[in-house]
Amino acid sequence: MNIVILVTGATGNIGRQVLSQLLDVGVRVRALTRDLASAHLPDGVEAVRGDLSAPETLEVGMRDVEAVFMMWPLPSAELASAAMEVVKKYAQRVVFLSSGAIRDDLIEQIGPIAQLHADVEQAIKHSGVEWTFLRPHGFATNTRRWLSQIRSGDVVRGAYGDAAMTLLHERDIAAVAVRALTRDGHGGRDYVLTGPELLTQAEQARIIGDAIGRPLRWEEISSAAARQEMLAWQPAEVVDVVLNAYADMVTWPGPITSAVEDITGKPAHTFLHWATDHAADFR
Numbered sequence: 001m002n003i004v005i006l007v008t009g010a011t012g013n014i015g016r017q018v019l020s021q022l023l024d025v026g027v028r029v030r031a032l033t034r035d036l037a038s039a040h041l042p043d044g045v046e047a048v049r050g051d052l053s054a055p056e057t058l059e060v061g062m063r064d065v066e067a068v069f070m071m072w073p074l075p076s077a078e079l080a081s082a083a084m085e086v087v088k089k090y091a092q093r094v095v096f097l098s099s100g101a102i103r104d105d106l107i108e109q110i111g112p113i114a115q116l117h118a119d120v121e122q123a124i125k126h127s128g129v130e131w132t133f134l135r136p137h138g139f140a141t142n143t144r145r146w147l148s149q150i151r152s153g154d155v156v157r158g159a160y161g162d163a164a165m166t167l168l169h170e171r172d173i174a175a176v177a178v179r180a181l182t183r184d185g186h187g188g189r190d191y192v193l194t195g196p197e198l199l200t201q202a203e204q205a206r207i208i209g210d211a212i213g214r215p216l217r218w219e220e221i222s223s224a225a226a227r228q229e230m231l232a233w234q235p236a237e238v239v240d241v242v243l244n245a246y247a248d249m250v251t252w253p254g255p256i257t258s259a260v261e262d263i264t265g266k267p268a269h270t271f272l273h274w275a276t277d278h279a280a281d282f283r
């Protein structure tokens, strides 16, 4: 295939997978990063420097680009329209890594995460490009927040151990993205993506233990104590949204959809599969 696809977030969990799966199907890819020196991209990938918080810097990487894998790492959607002004001059198609938190039945979203992604979706729609929105629920990579606890002991401490949710392998999100980027028929669609099974947080910890060959035990702590710990790496408004979502998922577990399998033809990977793929990181 001769088209060029620009991958934003190319050094991140999902973008890196999108990049490698596009290479596997023989697409010319270009990776966007703010820092070429530390990007460590696979051989054969053309990398360009660009910063979504300075939309004018995107221009140089857009030459010959026909489709863009877009993610939005900024805390506000303020610059999304300006970014799309640049993107739409070149690309016909955008596949956006949005969020499963969006509710189409609401005009105003509940919480800043859903509102941010809904606002970016609107900016993309208004640009007039062909769009596909991927709306994933939780990433399996979120359990990496337990890395240091698991490396140094056999206990995983957290709040709402009974909160049940599905977790997505980054490979599955990327596989859906690659279909939408490279094939017709996905324009104007939004796909709610989930993992294949509901697991409580305590079960997730146990499964990581199975993958690394060492039993792990969940230790419940108060929501206030968990909040205090989480504030070390996330802003308060995000911490509160996440903890409220966990509290809700004790009573109302997250949804399961068949979208990954419907679109890729392959069932979504289990969390045990993900944990086995990443076992070395937890050891």
Ligand SMILES: NC(=O)c1ccc[n+]([C@@H]2O[C@H](COP(=O)([O-])OP(=O)(O)OC[C@H]3O[C@@H](n4cnc5c(N)ncnc54)[C@H](OP(=O)(O)O)[C@@H]3O)[C@@H](O)[C@H]2O)c1
Pocket (backbone or CB within 6 Å): 008, 009, 010, 011, 012, 013, 014, 015, 032, 033, 034, 035, 039, 050, 051, 052, 053, 071, 072, 073, 074, 097, 098, 099, 100, 135, 136, 137, 138, 139, 141, 142
């Ligand atoms: N975690 C979840 O459960 C969940 C669920 C639904 C949706 N999401 C969505 O997924 C996104 C995270 O994806 P991920 O886990 O793949 O990301 P990640 O691993 O956290 O990586 C962040 C990426 O963003 C890039 N980046 C950061 N600031 C940038 C800027 N100003 N301009 C251009 N690029 C910038 C970084 O690239 P460089 O450092 O190389 O520039 C890096 O590649 C979230 O932002 C959210 O929208 C997450």
